Amino acid sequence: MNSVHDVANPSVLAVGLNHFYGDGPERMHVLKDICFEVQPGEFVTLAGPSGCGKSTLLTLIGGLKSVQSGSLDVLGCSLKGCSPSLLNGLRTKIGMIFQSHHLMEFLTANQNVQVATEAVIDRSFRARELRCLELLASVGLKDRANHYPSMLSGGQKQRVAFARALACNPQLIVADEPTAALDAKTGRDVVAILRSIAKERSISIVMATHDPRVMDMADRVIGIDDGRLLAPA
Amino acid sequence: MTKSAFESYEKVYWAKSKPIGFVFSFCSLMGLAVGATMVYQLLHMDVTFHLPAYALLMSIGYQRQRLEMIVFTEGLILSCLGFPLAWLVGAFLCGLVVSYTSLPMILSPQMVVTTFLLILFMCSTSAMLAMGKIKDADPADLFQ
């Protein structure tokens, strides 16, 4: 466990969280009475079979879907009935990493990272550019800053996506199967980089994965099956 | 009848009483409508093509209004890029008509400015309609 844990103010606190898709007889209960918390600087993985609700839980934590029932506090903000502008503000404090890198093909690695700083950091263009170069260096891609995504390997693209997620100085990172498209070694390498940067800056990580090769790198693994959290073993 | 009274009488006669004036105005309106539809189609397709990019920007915390401004700016850029070309072609055609028919057709600065303003209006209206497509960008879709 990390020494910077602030038990009074967890980064994520879910109590009795439920989520449904659809209406009427088609209504599907996807998340069932979820209760858990993530401390600042803690790295947690959500592990479970396909369709168990991992991505749904991440979209709720990321403020991308509205909370229907139960309560969910993220970085001190209660998301139940939260206004769109508050949600927008919250997203600038959360770094998001997806299964696919979602880099813009017409922008260089550095420009892709800069896009994320523009929404939040109130600095000159040059200062932002330097900061993005720093971030690319921290994920080992300093010499690839001016490359377009088409000139990068899968692991390198995912590392650019990591740099982009870190660009807004996030306090929390949500990652949805970031290693799914990578081979075992590259997958472990990129997660190791993410982990070390997050520990350095005391950033919490919630990562969904069913990749056993990266699960042991987390501080804690939360099992989830059919929308319910499993009791720790 | 003074010379200027005769001039304005002639202008009104050709513009209002003869079908040629009506055809001219009608064609201009048609041009605007067709232009607006084409610009709308173009921007709508562009937004559709870039929906994942818009969704990503939303997930980063970009406000919807800011994304709408991108589409609006695209519309303005289109009008500013298209206008000089249209002006050149218009001036060339005008010259052609004058040399063949000796009709005194003049592309006055006022006409040029009015046309530019109309194009600006046309492109911004189309852009405002195309902006609606942004609501289909859902950052939750980026999670699989």
Ligand SMILES: Nc1ncnc2c1ncn2[C@@H]1O[C@H](COP(=O)(O)OP(=O)(O)OP(=O)(O)O)[C@@H](O)[C@H]1O
């Ligand atoms: N937009 C949606 N509308 C209706 N049902 C959905 C929607 N998104 C997900 N579901 C359903 O909700 C359940 C949980 O989906 P979710 O994507 O959260 O699973 P997951 O654990 O991320 O799966 P995987 O490991 O395959 O990515 C699934 O049964 C899925 O079919």
Ligand SMILES: [Mg+2]
């Ligand atoms: Mg998923």
